[in-house]
Amino acid sequence: MTEILVLVDHADGAVRKTTTELLTIARRAGEPSAVFLGSGYEAAKETLSAFGAEKVYVADAPELDDYLVAPKAEVLAQIAANVNPAAVLIASNPDGKEIAARLAVKLESGIITDAVDVGADLTTTQSAFAASYSVTARVTHGTPVITVKPNSATPEQAATTPVEEKVAASVSDTSKAARIVSRSAREATGRPELTEAAIVVSGGRGTGGNFAPVEALADALGGAVGASRAAVDSGWYPHSHQVGQTGQTVSPQLYIAAGISGAIQHRAGMQTSKTIVAVDKDPEAPIFSMVDFGVVGDLHTILPQATEEILKRKG
Numbered sequence: 001m002t003e004i005l006v007l008v009d010h011a012d013g014a015v016r017k018t019t020t021e022l023l024t025i026a027r028r029a030g031e032p033s034a035v036f037l038g039s040g041y042e043a044a045k046e047t048l049s050a051f052g053a054e055k056v057y058v059a060d061a062p063e064l065d066d067y068l069v070a071p072k073a074e075v076l077a078q079i080a081a082n083v084n085p086a087a088v089l090i091a092s093n094p095d096g097k098e099i100a101a102r103l104a105v106k107l108e109s110g111i112i113t114d115a116v117d118v119g120a121d122l123t124t125t126q127s128a129f130a131a132s133y134s135v136t137a138r139v140t141h142g143t144p145v146i147t148v149k150p151n152s153a154t155p156e157q158a159a160t161t162p163v164e165e166k167v168a169a170s171v172s173d174t175s176k177a178a179r180i181v182s183r184s185a186r187e188a189t190g191r192p193e194l195t196e197a198a199i200v201v202s203g204g205r206g207t208g209g210n211f212a213p214v215e216a217l218a219d220a221l222g223g224a225v226g227a228s229r230a231a232v233d234s235g236w237y238p239h240s241h242q243v244g245q246t247g248q249t250v251s252p253q254l255y256i257a258a259g260i261s262g263a264i265q266h267r268a269g270m271q272t273s274k275t276i277v278a279v280d281k282d283p284e285a286p287i288f289s290m291v292d293f294g295v296v297g298d299l300h301t302i303l304p305q306a307t308e309e310i311l312k313r314k315g
């Protein structure tokens with residue numbers, strides 16, 4: 001069987017959902033081998049075996065977390081050079097894309113970023129020009145390095161007992177040139193991570209800067225909060241919550257857009273959501289052309305009503 005390397009995306013061993021998606025995708029093309037870099041491997045083990053890693057290369061080296069991504073790219077390149085896999089799959093987030101770029105240079109290989117699907121023959125699909133075009137591509141030189149956007153696959157369990165191979169993290173001084181001097185945790189909201197959430201409630205310019213009804217509805221539903229670029233550019237919500245072409249891509253079971261007109265750049269980040277609901281006071285708003293359910297009205301009235309009803313039903 002062909003070995004496919006999957007770089008584990010984790011925080012102190014807490015494996016992010018994107019990794020379980022990558023393991024599922026890797027299984028289509030061959031035998032998934034996880035690569036765990038950094039500290040906390042014991043905490044990650046269970047998830048990696050539940051989602052089908054046949055093998056895990058472990059560099060359980062806390063010092064890898066002390067630097068920016070260069071040391072991780074270096075160790076991953078050493079593993080890939082030894083293993084000679086059919087492909088390396090990495091999550092499409094800022095760190096993942098930088099690691100992928102450095103890896104492709106070190107391996108002198110082709111790279112494809114932001115794939116939304118990867119077939120059994122490692123042919124990738126990318127969404128281009130705000131999802132107006134779908135691009136099918138394949139790496140034809142070296143070991144394909146592919147970054148895959150979150151929610152591109154539904155994680156499938158495939159219980160395994162992975163073979164563990166310890167790897168020495170030998171890192172050059174060049175890779176250690178930039179060190180992390182401090183970290184500050186994001187304010188804990190208790191909400192799920194935006195790109196992983198099953199339910200997302202997003203607010204746009206129509207909120208007028210008052211995100212309280214959006215947050216209240218998200219909390220009643222156990223969802224995450226998103227925002228349009230207009231809301232983010234106005235300083236009403238952090239950029240990390242922006243959904244769209246230049247923000248995050250989300251693909252939840254339920255996406256609720258409140259006071260968002262439905263510009264193509266916003267659609268690019270949410271159009272694969274399973275059920276889409278929009279609340280907008282303008283019946284002609286373009287968002288209504290793509291929704292499963294639309295409510296014409298003032299979000300400051302509609303959202304609190306919905307929240308109250310949901311909380312009532314929850315008891």
Ligand code: FAD
Nearest residue numbers: 204205206228229230244245246259260261265266281299
């Ligand atoms: P608007 O288009 O102004 O829509 C506001 C809506 O709220 C209107 O439909 C209005 O009827 C409604 N409304 C007003 N008051 C109420 C109320 N009280 N109750 C209910 N409804 C109300 N945009 C993104 O979102 N994400 C991106 O990643 C992104 N990337 C971009 C990249 C590029 C290169 C460019 C050029 C643009 C990008 N944009 C992006 C911007 C995009 O083109 C739109 O400008 C933006 O999405 C508009 O945000 P909005 O829908 O909140 O605001």
